[in-house]
Amino acid sequence: MLSLTSERSTWMHRLPAWAKLAALSAATVALFRLPGPGAAALALAGTGALYLSGGAAFAREGLAPLRMVAVFAALILAWHLWTGEAALGLMLALRLLAAVALANLVTLTTRFDAMMALLVRLLSPLRWLGLNPARPAFAAVLVLRFTPVLAEKGARLAEAWRARSPRRPGWQILMPWIVMALDDADHVAEALKARGGLPDDL
Amino acid sequence: MEKDYVLVVLFTALVAALGLVPPITLMSGVPITAQSMGIMLCGTVLGARKGALAVLLLIVLVTLGLPLLAGGRGGIGVYAGPTVGFFLGWLPAAFVTGLIVERLRGLPLLPVAIGAAVLGGIVVLYACGAVGMALVLDKPLSGVLPLLLPFVPGDLIKAALAGMITAGVARARPDSLLSRRARA
Numbered sequence: 204m205l206s207l208t209s210e211r212s213t214w215m216h217r218l219p220a221w222a223k224l225a226a227l228s229a230a231t232v233a234l235f236r237l238p239g240p241g242a243a244a245l246a247l248a249g250t251g252a253l254y255l256s257g258g259a260a261f262a263r264e265g266l267a268p269l270r271m272v273a274v275f276a277a278l279i280l281a282w283h284l285w286t287g288e289a290a291l292g293l294m295l296a297l298r299l300l301a302a303v304a305l306a307n308l309v310t311l312t313t314r315f316d317a318m319m320a321l322l323v324r325l326l327s328p329l330r331w332l333g334l335n336p337a338r339p340a341f342a343a344v345l346v347l348r349f350t351p352v353l354a355e356k357g358a359r360l361a362e363a364w365r366a367r368s369p370r371r372p373g374w375q376i377l378m379p380w381i382v383m384a385l386d387d388a389d390h391v392a393e394a395l396k397a398r399g400g401l402p403d404d405l
Numbered sequence: 406m407e408k409d410y411v412l413v414v415l416f417t418a419l420v421a422a423l424g425l426v427p428p429i430t431l432m433s434g435v436p437i438t439a440q441s442m443g444i445m446l447c448g449t450v451l452g453a454r455k456g457a458l459a460v461l462l463l464i465v466l467v468t469l470g471l472p473l474l475a476g477g478r479g480g481i482g483v484y485a486g487p488t489v490g491f492f493l494g495w496l497p498a499a500f501v502t503g504l505i506v507e508r509l510r511g512l513p514l515l516p517v518a519i520g521a522a523v524l525g526g527i528v529v530l531y532a533c534g535a536v537g538m539a540l541v542l543d544k545p546l547s548g549v550l551p552l553l554l555p556f557v558p559g560d561l562i563k564a565a566l567a568g569m570i571t572a573g574v575a576r577a578r579p580d581s582l583l584s585r586r587a588r589a
Contacts (some may be wrong), residue, residue, distance in 0.1 A: 228471065342414045342462055349418030349471070354425045374566055378573045381419075381446075385574065385581045388415040392407040401410060 208314045209264055213257030215312035220321045223309045234302050243297035250304045257312075268307050271341050274362065276300050282371075293322060303351075310347075337402045347390070356383050382388070409455060412581060416447045416459040417466070424475035440475045441560060444495045445526035445567035449518040450574055452584035456503040460495045467492070467566025490537015494530045501525035506571075506584040514575050514585065519568030526567070527560050 209216075215223070237243050254262040276296035283292020309389050326336035357380050364372035395401060420443035447456035467473050474492070502525030509517045531553055539549045575582050 206544055224471075234470065301565040338410075340466070342410070342417070343466055345411070346415040346418045346421065346462065346466060347471075349415055350425070353422035357422060377566065377570055378577075381570055381574060382577050384415055384419060385412075385578045388411045388581070389408065391415075392411040395407045395411065401407060 209257075209311045210263060211258065211261045211264065213261055213312060215253075215257060215308065218312070220313050221318040224318075224321070227305055227309050229304055231302055234298055234305075237294065237298060240293040240297060243294045243301065247297050247301040247304070250301050250308070253308060256305070261311075265304070265307060265311055269304060273300065274358070276363070278365070306351075310319055318347075335403060341402050349387070352387070353380075353384055356380060408580075409583060410581060413451060413455050413459045416443070416451055416456070417462040419443050419461070420447065420460070420463055420467075421473040423430060424473060438544060441491075441495075441530070442563040442567050444530070445497050445502055445522035445564060447571060448499040448504075448525050448584070449506050449521060449567055449571040450494070450582055451499075451503060452507050453500045453503035455583055457496055457500040460499045464493070464496065480586035488534070488537070490540070491530060491534035493537070494533025497533060498525045498530040501529045504585055510585060515568055515572040516573040519565055523561065523565040526564055527557070 234243075234246055237246060251262075253263045256302070257265075274291065276299050280292045283289060283295070287298040322340035323336050326339055329336045329339070360376040360380055360383075361372040364376055420440055423439040423443040444460060447459045450456070451459060463473060480555075498532045505521035505524060506514075506518055509521075535549045535553060536547055538552070539546050571582070571584075575585070580586075
């Protein structure tokens with residue numbers, strides 16, 4: 204598991220993790236209440252401005268992890284153009300981009316240990332019940348890492364399907380998707396074992 | 406140890422990722438968000454305890470404010486909405502689904518998994534969901550249940566898919582099928 208945190212220090216790196224996560228949650232909730240493509244475009248522009256506030260090099264670095272989701276957004280847009288719902292498609296695509304870019308921004312500017320420390324602090328009351336808070340905290344970090352990877356693999360399978368079929372991808376890609384995911388889990392479990400097993404403390 | 410832990414975490418992420426996937430549109434044009442199928446899979450593949458654990462992890466993360474529910478929803482706001490019963494009902498739904506697959510170990514997996522997904526992922530889940538909806542909307546249970554009926558066909562398809570995927574996992578990656586793993 205490589206760190207996704209940017210080495211280029213920005214003002215956002217210095218904010219506490221809880222503040223960034225709270226802002227991300229609020230912003231994401233707001234994103235899904237946007238009225239139309241104009242507002243979604245504004246939200247995406249605002250996200251871009253945040254990236255640029257960290258400097259041009261930082262913004263360029265932030266673009267790379269967006270490549271896959273950009274393809275996905277383009278597919279969504281193309282599909283809605285085809286069905287004659289251009290405005291809806293534009294909003295969905297812009298919103299997806301803005302949501303992923305914002306979430307990536309938190310990852311780019313927050314070190315894993317800061318994220319974990321926050322979760323351990325939130326879970327520390329569990330010690331009263333005899334549970335080690337390091338386990339669920341590490342699980343939470345793994346979920347945050349797994350989720351976009353799984354979504355990207357799903358998008359890639361959908362893309363492969365579209366390349367070969369005029370029909371929409373559907374349930375047919377579920378089985379290969381699950382098998383890919385199970386194999387990923389095996390690899391992560393092996394890697395964890397090789398690094399001395401599950402963490403007892405963070 | 407590590408494998409079971411990572412699998413539980415993987416299924417939490419799987420349900421979250423299914424919420425990001427745009428709704429799969431089946432033949433009739435009925436959009437189906439796949440997230441509740443993920444809940445069924447937690448039970449059929451991981452079994453009762455670990456399946457429920459995966460769902461619990463998701464519930465905690467969503468409560469802390471991560472937008473992992475379909476449509477990017479999350480946060481404390483979920484608890485005030487009409488879907489709160491379904492959200493919390495995921496926990497018993499996955500548990501019951503897993504319990505059935507574990508207990509009926511002697512019977513063939515495909516029909517058992519489909520039946521378990523129907524009982525846990527539809528009957529148990531709708532019961533919890535209806536109670537939550539009745540509480541939030543301040544309506545009697547009898548007034549809420551008809552509102553849920555349109556979702557039954559889609560969820561039956563999801564249960565069938567969950568069963569088929571579970572049988573597929575048993576063939577392709579039998580070691581990962583924790584609900585029916587040979588006892589050591």
